[in-house]
Amino acid sequence: MHKRFRVQVTLRVAAIAGLAGAAAYLVWGHALYLPAVLVVGLAVAAAVSLVRYTEKVTRDLTRFLESVQYSDFTRRFTSDGRGPFFEDLRDAFEEVTSEFRRLRAEREREVRYLEQVVQHLGVALIAYQDDGEVGLMNTAARRLLRTGPVRHVEALERVSDDLAETLRTLESGEQAMVRVEEEDRTLQLAVRVRRFRLQGEPHALASLQDLRNELEEKEMEAWQELTSVLTHEIMNSVAPISSLASTAQRRLDAESDGTPLTADQAADVREAVGAIEQRSEGLINFVDAYRSFTDIPSPEFELLEVEDVFDNVTRLLRAQSENQALSLTTSIDPPDLTLTADPDLIDQVLLNLALNALQAIEEVPDAQPGHIEFRAHVDPRSRPVIQVEDNGPGIPDDVQEKIFVPFFTTKEEGSGIGLSLSRQIMRLHGGSISVHSSSGDGTVFTLRF
Numbered sequence: 001m002h003k004r005f006r007v008q009v010t011l012r013v014a015a016i017a018g019l020a021g022a023a024a025y026l027v028w029g030h031a032l033y034l035p036a037v038l039v040v041g042l043a044v045a046a047a048v049s050l051v052r053y054t055e056k057v058t059r060d061l062t063r064f065l066e067s068v069q070y071s072d073f074t075r076r077f078t079s080d081g082r083g084p085f086f087e088d089l090r091d092a093f094e095e096v097t098s099e100f101r102r103l104r105a106e107r108e109r110e111v112r113y114l115e116q117v118v119q120h121l122g123v124a125l126i127a128y129q130d131d132g133e134v135g136l137m138n139t140a141a142r143r144l145l146r147t148g149p150v151r152h153v154e155a156l157e158r159v160s161d162d163l164a165e166t167l168r169t170l171e172s173g174e175q176a177m178v179r180v181e182e183e184d185r186t187l188q189l190a191v192r193v194r195r196f197r198l199q200g201e202p203h204a205l206a207s208l209q210d211l212r213n214e215l216e217e218k219e220m221e222a223w224q225e226l227t228s229v230l231t232h233e234i235m236n237s238v239a240p241i242s243s244l245a246s247t248a249q250r251r252l253d254a255e256s257d258g259t260p261l262t263a264d265q266a267a268d269v270r271e272a273v274g275a276i277e278q279r280s281e282g283l284i285n286f287v288d289a290y291r292s293f294t295d296i297p298s299p300e301f302e303l304l305e306v307e308d309v310f311d312n313v314t315r316l317l318r319a320q321s322e323n324q325a326l327s328l329t330t331s332i333d334p335p336d337l338t339l340t341a342d343p344d345l346i347d348q349v350l351l352n353l354a355l356n357a358l359q360a361i362e363e364v365p366d367a368q369p370g371h372i373e374f375r376a377h378v379d380p381r382s383r384p385v386i387q388v389e390d391n392g393p394g395i396p397d398d399v400q401e402k403i404f405v406p407f408f409t410t411k412e413e414g415s416g417i418g419l420s421l422s423r424q425i426m427r428l429h430g431g432s433i434s435v436h437s438s439s440g441d442g443t444v445f446t447l448r449f
Ligand code: ADP
Pocket: 352, 356, 357, 360, 390, 392, 393, 394, 395, 399, 403, 408, 409, 410, 411, 413, 414, 415, 416, 417, 418, 419, 420, 443
């Protein structure tokens, strides 16, 4: 292109020079004035063409450079049949602009991708500049602070002055706790800020996490469940004790006036005291049960053959079940699988699960024959896993949430201790217990070691 420009210019300059020379020759050599004027006219035309040509090139280059400056790559460049030089310039222009367009599309795609990731994150994020202008606030942040889109950190003063101040002043890498009190809730926010420079400009990225929500809600729920179960159990025992005691007292008060008790009244008092004794024993048993799972002995670990453990439990289970049709199966893969555990405690867990399974099956006596299966295998991390499955009625979702809460039971004679005790024992073994069940579809308890 550069060469072509030189040729074009040289041709015009040569034409001007040649024509000027010819005019001089006509005037001084032959005194032909009229043809000389014609030749000079041609030279002027060549000069005009030279000027136009360079102007056009300059204009096109200027347009191109403006496009670059304003990143306007939608403009098309036309050569309008103005010769090969313009076509070359147009081709180069198109090449460069299409490369720019491609790079820009790629960058936009990357930005959009990252934006999606950030919006999707569960952690609340706010990115802002040093002057407080907010560049990005993800969905989690808007939901946590209950705000719409925010343009400036100052706008967060509506949520909390402390929060806005912390975002402005917290040093990079530091963490601060901010308490936000609202009418219907209190947030305990852990705020972290990371400050960095982007193309020389100071930016900050803050993450917010509500610790109160995360921890306390679960803890509160557990406490509430436990309290309601305890209250229920204790009231069941104490309310009759209190009313029986006042009956007995009334009878005895009558006697203190000097009138001896009739045989009937004496029998009433005796009955009331007997009932009080019985109820008190119930309460003592309950407290003992409570103690049984706060005082679990530390496990004494041994290497156990899973086969032996299963044999033991199925034997005990058969002895307990009156149901002759009950089918019990075991499967162990690999057959010589071993696990490290306290044998008594593990027997207790498996027996709890097995008895629950037995009771579940007996709840629907006319349905399909009862079946309990004990399975053992190793998980992908080579840890032993034991499962106990029954084909009983299953556990409804709302009940499932509570079955590991101490004293929670749906059975008239139940203690609600079995599963919470089992969970404690599994924790002491560094393992876990979980349930998978849907109403009407049997139940599987899984122990991981
Ligand atoms: P309990 O057996 O004394 O009620 P648990 O802690 O062992 O106490 O069990 C709590 C509750 O979990 C039971 O009352 C029952 O509702 C439910 N549950 C446990 N295992 C099963 C099972 N295999 N099938 C159906 N429900 C079960």
